[in-house]
Amino acid sequence: MIILMRLDATKEQIDQVCEVIREHDVEPLVLPGEDRVAVGIPAALTSEQRTNLESSIGSMDGVSKVTQTSRPFKLASLEFHPQKTVVTVKGVSIGAGEFTVMGGPCSVESYEQYRASADIVKKAGAKVLRGGAFKPRTSPYAFQGLAEEGLRIIKAVGEETGLVTISEVMSGDMVPTVAKYVDILQIGARSMQNFPLLIEAGKSMKPVFLKRGPSATIDEFLLAAEYVLSQGNTEVILCERGVMPLDRSYTRNTLDLSAVPVLKEFSHLPVIVDPSHGTGVAKYVGPMAKAALVAGADGVMIEMHPNPKMALSDGSQALTPDQFTNLMGELTRLSAALA
Ligand code: PEP
Ligand code: MN
Numbered sequence: 283m284i285i286l287m288r289l290d291a292t293k294e295q296i297d298q299v300c301e302v303i304r305e306h307d308v309e310p311l312v313l314p315g316e317d318r319v320a321v322g323i324p325a326a327l328t329s330e331q332r333t334n335l336e337s338s339i340g341s342m343d344g345v346s347k348v349t350q351t352s353r354p355f356k357l358a359s360l361e362f363h364p365q366k367t368v369v370t371v372k373g374v375s376i377g378a379g380e381f382t383v384m385g386g387p388c389s390v391e392s393y394e395q396y397r398a399s400a401d402i403v404k405k406a407g408a409k410v411l412r413g414g415a416f417k418p419r420t421s422p423y424a425f426q427g428l429a430e431e432g433l434r435i436i437k438a439v440g441e442e443t444g445l446v447t448i449s450e451v452m453s454g455d456m457v458p459t460v461a462k463y464v465d466i467l468q469i470g471a472r473s474m475q476n477f478p479l480l481i482e483a484g485k486s487m488k489p490v491f492l493k494r495g496p497s498a499t500i501d502e503f504l505l506a507a508e509y510v511l512s513q514g515n516t517e518v519i520l521c522e523r524g525v526m527p528l529d530r531s532y533t534r535n536t537l538d539l540s541a542v543p544v545l546k547e548f549s550h551l552p553v554i555v556d557p558s559h560g561t562g563v564a565k566y567v568g569p570m571a572k573a574a575l576v577a578g579a580d581g582v583m584i585e586m587h588p589n590p591k592m593a594l595s596d597g598s599q600a601l602t603p604d605q606f607t608n609l610m611g612e613l614t615r616l617s618a619a620l621a
Contacts, residue, residue, distance in 0.1 A: 283322070283323045283327060283335060283348065283351060284313075284362065285320060285321040285323075285347075285348050285349075286349065287320060287321065287346060291318065291344035291346075295344025295345075296319055296321065298343075298344075299321050299342055302338055302342065303321065306331060306335055306338075308325045310323060311362070322351075323335070324356035326354065353504075353548060354501055355501065355548075355549075357508055357512060358551060359504070360548055363550045366550050367517075367551050369517045371465050372446050374409045376519055376554070376581060380617075381575055381579075381582075381613060382409060382410060383408040383410070384409075384412050385399075385402075385411065385412065385584050385606055386412035386413045387399050387588075387593065388413075388414060388558075388587070388594075388597075388600065389415075389425060389596075390414065390415050390427070390435050390436060391428070391593075392428075392435070393438070393439070396413055397442070399413065399587065400442075402588065402603040402607070403445065403586065406606055408445075408610060409445065410445065410447070410466070411436075411440065411447050412449070412585070413447075413449060414432070414449055414450045415427050415432025415435075416449075416451065416456070416460075417595060418450070418452055418470050418472045418473070432449075433460060433462075433463035433464065440464070440465065447466070448465065448466035448467075449466075449467075450467075450469070450470050451467050451479070451483065452470065452479070453476070454481065454483075455482075457482040457485075465488075465489070466488065466519070467483050467489070467491065469483060469492045469493060471494060471495050471559070472496075474493060474498055474506045475495060475498070475502070483515070484510040484511070486515070487517075489517040489518075489519065490515065490518050490519070492506060492507055492518060493521045493556070494525070494541070496525050496535060497525060497526050500544055504520075504545075519552045519554055520545055520554070521554045521555070522537070522538055522541045522542060522545070522553065522560070522579075523535070523583075524536055524556070533562055534559065534560075534599070535561070536560075537555070537557055539570070539573055540577075541553075542555065542574065542579050543577060552580040553579050554583055555574035555577075555579045555583070556582065556583040557570035559585075561599065562598065563599060564599055564600060564602075564605065567584060567585075567609075568601075568605070568608075568609045571584060571609060571613065572616055575616055575617060584606065585599055586605075586606040
């Protein structure tokens with residue numbers, strides 16, 4: 283529910299509305315707008331609570347109208363937060379209009395491999411360096427990542443190159459550790475509904491990069507973001523990375539690019555597309571990255587390895603340094619053409 287105050291509503295009238303909301307055992311959220319204030323109720327209300335609140339608030343002084351929110355997510359919604367969220371990390375703004383490229387290997391494998399990746403990413407003009415130290419692998423026998431040693435490498439390379447770093451955290455108890463080493467916490471597709479993890483990531487107050495689960499609906503995705511936001515952490519970046527495919531013989535997932543305009547319509551959060559996991563095939567990454575830009579995404583996350591054939595994870599979807607550099611050029615030219 284959102285209570286839209288009149289243009290000339292006074293602070294006392296807004297406070298009174300908040301007071302009445304609290305009397306109904308729910309916490310109000312004051313939403314300052316460009317010309318007028320709205321008061322939101324970020325809670326799932328029973329129909330009885332809704333009717334009672336509507337009748338007690340509707341006729342109060344300073345109230346223009348009471349509207350019901352149509353969606354289950356609140357803090358993640360554009361209705362509650364009409365200004366677009368921009369996440370700024372070390373001077374890099376995500377969601378501010380410039381197309382952000384996050385590049386790097388699937389996994390951090392060694393200092394040399396990661397530093398070489400960072401140099402290629404930086405030289406090509408990308409601002410954010412990806413790389414997993416904790417890897418959620420389907421098989422327990424597959425490379426699991428370098429764990430804390432990988433985090434130390436990420437921190438060192440981030441400091442040496444000035445790139446913004448992003449890496450996955452897989453469990454709530456690891457959030458403080460990962461948060462010490464990286465700039466942006468990634469929550470992987472498989473963890474999208476790990477609610478204790480979402481809560482801890484929210485509490486960390488670090489920017490959170492949330493990947494859509496392979497079978498998550500848009501509502502489920504935005505409600506996962508809501509978990510982070512409800513901890514008071516406003517820095518959430520959404521990532522579309524493909525959903526369960528009908529046919530795995532051609533692509534690993536089905537990149538749901540239609541999610542981009544949908545998320546943009548209903549949420550204020552920046553949206554990044556990951557065509558690497560979205561397709562699983564290096565040669566399809568470029569076309570889908572360009573399509574993501576045209577669809578209105580705020581950026582892409584792309585896997586690139588100095589030598590994909592030697593990659594310890596996701597080599598078949600990793601671009602070579604040359605492919606990555608060429609794609610960066612194409613994206614820059616395409617952005618300019620669209621501007
Ligand atoms: C990754 O980014 O390497 C990763 C494991 O991604 P996802 O969670 O989308 O599978
Ligand atoms: Mn990967």
